[in-house]
Amino acid sequence: MIASRILMGLAVLVGLWTAQAAQIAHAGEATVAVAANFTAPMARLAPEFEQATGHRLVLTHGAVGKFYAQIRNGAPFDVLLSSDDETPARLEQEGLAQPQTRFTYAIGRLVLWSAQPGRVDAQGTVLRRGEFARLAIANPKVAPYGAAAVEVMARLGVQATLAPKIVRGDSITQAWQFVATGNAELGFVALSQVWKDGQFVAGGSQWLVPATLHAPLRQDAVLLRRGQGNAAAEAVIAYLKSDAARRVIRAYGYEF
Structure with missing residues (x-):
């Protein structure tokens, strides 16, 4: 009886190790340009994303205008989380972002x-x-x-x-x-x-500030050309649409 329990325990451990090894083997890495206003939410989202998917994120925070210039000059970003909707659309028009991946992940205040x-x-x-x-x-x-x-x-x-x-x-x-x-x-x-x-x-x-006093701060995410075929980058886009991600985003005062 004791021996069978030990064998069962070992089998469970082997199964866990195998699953973990498989996850590590399929894990990837994505470099994400994050709008400065989204720093705090992303600090919460990143570890949750990594735990859920096994992928690793490399984050860079800054102003979207600078990101645009850097991306045009070949900066190694896979995903852009912009603070507007114009920049991702422009990158898509210029062939620097993947078509049909752009969406609004938050509306700021x-x-x-x-x-x-x-x-x-x-x-x-x-x-x-x-x-x-x-x-x-x-x-x-x-x-x-x-x-x-x-x-x-x-x-x-x-x-x-x-x-x-x-x-x-x-x-x-x-x-x-x-x-x-x-x-x-x-x-x-x-x-x-x-x-x-x-x-x-x-x-x-x-x-x-009442939202009626300025144009909507519609923030779009987009998969950049460099991120095409990168499973980790594609997973970022998918994760931001999840209920788990939206709960975190809403907690910081964003709307959808």
Whole structure:
């Protein structure tokens, strides 16, 4: 009886080792260019993806405008998770992305945020008062969230008066850093940088910018030409459409 139980236990272990070995043998690697605003969600999604699929991800975070230039110059990315829908469409038109792989994985929200409590009111009238020295935004030439911030200021009629106070970060991450470190009293950042699981978690004060004040921050993913035939890259595209991934994305304030 004892011997049979030992043999059964060994058989189970061998089965587990065999399954694990098979998974490792079929595991691949994908290099993913990730929009800066999606840094926090991707930090949660990546290990869950790797555990579920056995594939490994190499992540690079940054501004989509810079990614576009790098991809055109041969950067070794397999997948692009953009902060807009125009860049993936342009890459597809230029033959640098695989047709029929592009889809919207998230719709972002813009927030006016200050690390100082009481600095930003719930209606954003602080922008009209102008009682601050520096306002941080992402570079609108390379970052859609920066372009959205400019659009909001124009719609509110404060763009000209605030222009001398604007400091531009290379990405939405740097814009957030300017505010978090006090180098700017307030700034336009992504909701995902200050929100998690249904509440603001960054402290300070904030105004959730109405989505009607700027063009939708529709974020598209696409399989790049280099990722064609790469099982890991194709798995990334599929995983982002899963219920498990969408639960994480929604937790950071994104919509679909």
